Amino acid sequence: MAGGTAQPGAELLDFAQFRESSARRLVYGYGRRSLRELRAREFGRLAGTVYLDHAGATLFPESQLTNFTKDLTENVYGNPHSQNISSKLTHDTVEQVRYRILAHFHTSPEDYSVIFTAGSTAALKLVAEAFPWVSPGPESSGSRFCYLTDSHTSVVGMRKVTMAMNVTCIPVRPEDVWLAEKQGTAASDPDCQLPHLFCYPAQSNFSGTRYPLSWIGELKSGQMCPVSVPGKWFVLLDAASHVSTSPLDLSVHQADFVPLSFYKIFGFPTGLGALLVNNRVAPLLRKTYFGGGTAAAYLAGEDFYVPRQSMVERFEDGTISFLDIIALKHGFDALERLTGGMENIKQHTFTLAQYTYTALSALRYPNGAPVARIYSDTEFSSPEVQGPIINFNVLDDNGNIIGYSEVDKMASLYNIHVRTGCFCNTGACQRHLGISNEMVKKHHQAGHVCGDNVDLIDGQPTGSVRISFGYMSTLEDAQAFLRFIIATRLCPSDGQHLLQATPGEPAALLAESEAENAVPATVDRRSPSPQEDASSDSGIWNDLPIAVDAGGLHPPLLEVTRTQQTPSEKAAGVPDGGLGPHVVTNLYLYPIKSCAAFEVTRWPLGKQGLLYDRSWMVVNHNGICLSQKQEPRLCLIQPFIDLQQGIMVVKAKGMEPIEVPLEENNKQAQICQSKVCADRVNTYDCGEEISSWLSKLLGRPCHLIKQSSNFQRNARKKHGKDPSPGTTATLSLVNEAQYLLINRSSVLELHQQLNTSDENGKVESFPMKDLISRFRANIVTNGTRAFEEEKWDEISIGSLRFQVSGPCHRCQMICIDQQTGQRNQDVFRKLSESRERKVNFGVYLMHTALDLSSPCFLSVGSQVLPVLKENAERHHLPASEKHQDVIA
Incomplete structure (x- = not known):
């Protein structure tokens, strides 16, 4: 295996050897039709992506769409x-x-x-x-x-x-x-x-x-x-x-x-x-x-109806989707032209599935325990009894199931697209996973519904992971998936090599000499952005001031060693070691959702949280919110709030700074509807100038929108307790809650797990400041033991009171280096291991009673006084309530 010495049971099965040992003739590809050329010509959009959800929806070739469009432009099709x-x-x-x-x-x-x-x-x-x-x-x-x-x-x-x-x-x-x-x-x-x-x-x-x-x-x-x-x-x-x-x-x-x-x-x-x-x-x-077209005759004023004689005409109510039906012709043409027919597809996809099943079944931990539990009624012996679908759960070396949600998030880091859950097939899910009818009802009563991320209840799985192959799938896709399993379960040190692998290359692991040229998996290699070299220069902001007060500007979080401190931390009295005073050490707001942090030492509060926190977001050409999951380079966009001038200055390397007003011009604002976590929000477009700026930077059409000041988005009670009788908590463009708090001691524990020692001493791959920035908190505190914050029911910070509304259940965004946009799965993997596979980190806060008749501020150095759950008068949230994502 590339990237290190593989342990016994961790080797990737050689495909040529597999074919030679097969008892049946295996067919891979489509004869003289080059599969590599087919992928490059018809599915170029898959570059850098391993798509393994063809049972959910397969992919169309470019020529099918081109020919269909040509058909429509050359003909007039009427009703x-x-x-x-x-x-x-x-x-x-x-x-x-x-x-x-x-x-x-x-x-x-x-x-x-x-x-x-x-x-x-x-x-x-x-x-x-x-x-x-x-x-x-x-x-x-x-x-x-x-x-x-x-x-x-x-x-x-x-x-x-x-x-x-x-x-x-x-x-x-x-x-x-x-x-x-x-x-x-x-x-x-x-x-x-x-x-x-x-x-x-x-x-x-x-x-x-x-x-x-x-x-x-x-x-x-x-x-x-x-x-x-x-x-x-x-x-x-x-x-x-x-x-x-x-x-x-x-x-x-x-x-x-x-x-x-x-x-x-x-x-x-x-x-x-x-x-x-x-x-x-x-x-x-x-x-x-x-309906329309199905009647031979009928009366509107009397119960008289005569159906058409043709069964098809009787049952196709209304006008059929005739243009989509015409598109089918081009689908049949493309399928025949590219593959030679369904029998060829059957043989090709089964070969990939049989190889992957055989290789996955053979993977073992050093103690001999299997890496995966495969749910199948066959031994993948023949395409007559088995289709190109593999359903499984990943196990640890003790045989415990790792929740499908965590596997899915990890796969996303490698740009591997899988399907998880029960796949709209509860009967098969129950039979294979041993879930009784009573357990299904109990899980539902506990809050679990189809399609959510509650993957384990009382240690038992509620679903599994499914991969499936399509006619354009390749051996490289299968091997990239298998290398992902090997890298994350058996050879974690090889994980970073695999992150930079690209499907389509015979050796899915890039050589060390090639790794320096790799770009984030979601970046289209065919359309390089002017910002692709930003990741190689983490010191570009060194000429800017380090920390500011509420009215000033601040650069992105700098990568510092564990012994280095920002002025905010020094002002808060954060010691080099030990717990120290229980105070706020850092304050961050994120004016543009998923973009870089803006650190302050003192900042005013609004009804929705820190003033201007997540007030803006970047959306694509369809108005869909972009996050670092789809576009990691968002972290390179630096917003700066100047309260005195009433502007937000947005900067990025290689781009001229651009100013955006803090408040909308009601006469010119273009109101639009957007969604955040399934909630409808009223927003307005911030104009063509910032839109062109962002589009040039990211290499795709996009816009900057801001939540309308007269629109109120209410927090859902199921994500927390009612903050105060007679009041309703309101949210900005955050996902879950008004504030996110993390504890330095919790970060320090993770820091010690990630940074190991070798013969030359301590190797610090993840400095404290880097780890703190990945969790994108508003409030960072010091002075309590690791993860003690999860026991809090409420806290006071200075004269302000906040209610703890639950833990933050982390997604793969914590794997993105906030200074470079590069990904590394080690943070998520280590946190998953140490937290018993539920990747909780930090807690959500909501206002309990906020009086804005006079200005309210949060400040670095303010004392933090928590109230433990067992000492609180109110009951804490049911354990079944899950918070699905980080405030992005």
């Missing part, structure tokens, strides 16, 4: 419900796409019809509503709705429709279906035509298990059935996951209903799916609602 020439062109093109879809699945209009929907979920809902269910009555036990427990949420959700009609719902475990098949359960009474529906996925979106397509024929013929009842079984094959990387032959496996989503296959367009319906079933389907 297909009209009768003019452009409408006829649309109608004929859409019909041609229907034929193309059926041909892709090896069938024809004689056997199947294509109903376009908003996605596979809409297709499933359509079946639930249109299926000819029979409710139980005196002469009938009624229909049965059966579904495999390893099904997507959208399949399970069909039961709400069926239950409204008193139809019995029967969940069937995968192992029970197998038993029914082996035992040859009795066939249904041939004279009874009571309709039942069985739904199962062709491929599990959780584990990639491919369930036998032969079940379709066996169920329909009565050779097997999920439950022994008289009647006729119909089969819905959920093909959404399967067809993204594999062919499906409907001439052989004639399911009655086949829902699918096209973005799973092509990446574009999204929000478009289809329900393929076997024409033999079409006459049985029922329709209640009718």
